[in-house]
Amino acid sequence: MATTTQAPPARPPATSTDRRRRIAARPAAWIVWGVVIFFFLNLLGVVASVLVSSFGRRWFDTWLPDGYTTDWYVRAWDEFALLQVIVVTLEVSVLVVGLSLLIGVPAAYALARRSFPGKRLIFLVFLLPILMPPITYGIPLATVLYKFGLAGHLSGVVLANLVPSVPFVILTMTPFIEQIDPRIESAARMCGAGLRTVFLRVLTPLLVPGILASAILVLVRTVGMFELTFLTAGPDSQTLVVALYYSMSASGIRAQQSVDAMAVIYTSMMLVLLVVALRYVNPTQLVAQVKDEPEH
Amino acid sequence: MSRSGRPLTHWQHRLAERGVDRQLWLLVPALVFVIALFLYPFFYGLTLSFQPTTGGPFSDYARFFSDSYERGTIGITLRIALPAALLNVLAAVPIAYRMRGRFRGKRLVTTLLVVPITLGTVLTAQGLLNFLGPTGWFNRVLLATNLVDEPVRLTHNYWGVFLSLVITGFPFAFLLVLSYLSGIDPTLERAAATLGADWRHRFTRITLPLLMPGLATTFCLTFVLAFSVFPSAVLVGNPAGETRVISLAAYQAAYEQYDYPYASAIAMIMGFVELVVIAVVLAARSRFYTGSTGGKG
Numbered sequence: 001m002a003t004t005t006q007a008p009p010a011r012p013p014a015t016s017t018d019r020r021r022r023i024a025a026r027p028a029a030w031i032v033w034g035v036v037i038f039f040f041l042n043l044l045g046v047v048a049s050v051l052v053s054s055f056g057r058r059w060f061d062t063w064l065p066d067g068y069t070t071d072w073y074v075r076a077w078d079e080f081a082l083l084q085v086i087v088v089t090l091e092v093s094v095l096v097v098g099l100s101l102l103i104g105v106p107a108a109y110a111l112a113r114r115s116f117p118g119k120r121l122i123f124l125v126f127l128l129p130i131l132m133p134p135i136t137y138g139i140p141l142a143t144v145l146y147k148f149g150l151a152g153h154l155s156g157v158v159l160a161n162l163v164p165s166v167p168f169v170i171l172t173m174t175p176f177i178e179q180i181d182p183r184i185e186s187a188a189r190m191c192g193a194g195l196r197t198v199f200l201r202v203l204t205p206l207l208v209p210g211i212l213a214s215a216i217l218v219l220v221r222t223v224g225m226f227e228l229t230f231l232t233a234g235p236d237s238q239t240l241v242v243a244l245y246y247s248m249s250a251s252g253i254r255a256q257q258s259v260d261a262m263a264v265i266y267t268s269m270m271l272v273l274l275v276v277a278l279r280y281v282n283p284t285q286l287v288a289q290v291k292d293e294p295e296h
Numbered sequence: 297m298s299r300s301g302r303p304l305t306h307w308q309h310r311l312a313e314r315g316v317d318r319q320l321w322l323l324v325p326a327l328v329f330v331i332a333l334f335l336y337p338f339f340y341g342l343t344l345s346f347q348p349t350t351g352g353p354f355s356d357y358a359r360f361f362s363d364s365y366e367r368g369t370i371g372i373t374l375r376i377a378l379p380a381a382l383l384n385v386l387a388a389v390p391i392a393y394r395m396r397g398r399f400r401g402k403r404l405v406t407t408l409l410v411v412p413i414t415l416g417t418v419l420t421a422q423g424l425l426n427f428l429g430p431t432g433w434f435n436r437v438l439l440a441t442n443l444v445d446e447p448v449r450l451t452h453n454y455w456g457v458f459l460s461l462v463i464t465g466f467p468f469a470f471l472l473v474l475s476y477l478s479g480i481d482p483t484l485e486r487a488a489a490t491l492g493a494d495w496r497h498r499f500t501r502i503t504l505p506l507l508m509p510g511l512a513t514t515f516c517l518t519f520v521l522a523f524s525v526f527p528s529a530v531l532v533g534n535p536a537g538e539t540r541v542i543s544l545a546a547y548q549a550a551y552e553q554y555d556y557p558y559a560s561a562i563a564m565i566m567g568f569v570e571l572v573v574i575a576v577v578l579a580a581r582s583r584f585y586t587g588s589t590g591g592k593g
Contacts, residue, residue: 028390028394029394032390032391032394033394035387035391036391036405039466040408042427042434042463043408043411043412043463045423045427045433045434046420046423046424046426046427046463047411047415047423049423049426049427049432049433050419050422050423050426053426060431061431063433063436102325103325103326103329104326106322106323106325106326107322107323107325107326107327109322110319110320110322110323111323113319114319114320116314116320117314122323122327125327125330125334125335126326126330128334129330129334131516131520131574132520132567132570133520133521133523133524133543133566133567133570134524135524135526135543135546135547135563135566136524136543136563136564136566136567136570137334137337137338137341137563137567139341139546139547139550139559139560139563140337140338140340140341140342140344140560140563141333141334141337142550143337143340143341143344143550143556143559143560144336144337144340144341159333160333162329162333163333163334166326166329166330167330170326195319220414224414224415226417226418226526226527227524227526227543231547231550231551241418244418244419244422245418245527245531248418248421248422248531249530249531259422260422260426263418263419263422263423266418266419267415267419270414270415270419271411271414273414274410274411274414278407278410
């Protein structure tokens, strides 16, 4: 697949039936593909240099390291107490995903189905945490959490990470709920189901794809969320990305390669999540909540 | 609207007619949550910023703006974030324009582009340090091909931060622009082609105007990401000098000087500057057509 992707669209014109291919001049196509390939090459270099360095015995002013070893992983595992860090990361992610779904899905339902005075204002309030950079509200939030003695522990990290996650769930779920025919609910109500029964027996089964999608998206964002966790975490509640930052900013104390090894562990965790995520969601959904229309 | 069987009182009827009934209780948990964890801390920070440890209510703001080292962080942040966001959006347009149709491997390309977004800024910073450093592969290639005589310095300065923003921001902008572009009805362009417009006219007269709202939204989202740059400014930048961004100033006030009122003041200034930029872009955006067939901006 890789070769077909990066090959320029150079089909002979005689067999070309696709109109769009012929719209633009050829040099433009070459430049565009050239830029894309250049970007990917650099991206590959960035990721591969971390990967190679983490396995390298000694790497100093040469193309490749002298020899290869897996010692750095053992050292990183011990030095950074990675087992505990990974356990914390998983705990935080699972709690954030669960709570944000519980809070977000009912709100998304109300926002998708109802119109009421002040709806636009409420929508704006839900949108703000996504529009503001995390540091801006993170610092006042961390101050408040410290005031109530919540920050520095797991609970503070979870609460802080919920702030962008709940609005994110609301925004991702709304289009999924809008797709469900309201007459199904009306029928259930006519047959005597109350709101709770409608929710549990009718809506939830229909919403499983949407719930899975937004759960995965929140999971990816939480594992990768640096700023909020950084501001609220104590020594025993660091997630992987925060521990990685601390080890990097204190480099010089530890060998570069063991930091690289930790970065590789983080990356592989993210890549596993990503592969899982892409089974359920469209790539564009990972960056925004834009409904992707069927391609023409 | 009476679900419990009880007759509704007069005012409940009036409210129900306007769409307010018991189903709206579903909103309450989320609202309580947003108020407790977002609005309350925000206003707490706002009032805290007017209660400095020394001096009158505005003395922390005065302190920020009178110190050129602190005041300069606004300019530094904008000088990094605006060009990075602009480049990401502008580069995404031609590439997305070319890729909007169907072709083999499209899903692979979009999947690959998601990777840097999920890597996050910390890992990107680590990779850039290795890759772009004086003995990294990038400089090795340049030296081996005789393009430069001595290694180009790309880390621990402005360019390191800028490139890290491009690596994480460009895929983000590209995926958004691509989805906006595929939301534009292709028959419009075909109609223009029938009327004799060449591709340049079709792009500037049809596609681009319809895409502009989407581009404005994309720019805002990319800008937010770039504006709050923090890890890469420390790790691949020069955090004491040319990449001392405003989020770093706020962080240092809070966690190194433990001056929470001052840190809140800086956070408020940061939020204000960011909202001004976004407001300007969105005001410009409202002048474009945002109807049914133009993207979903």
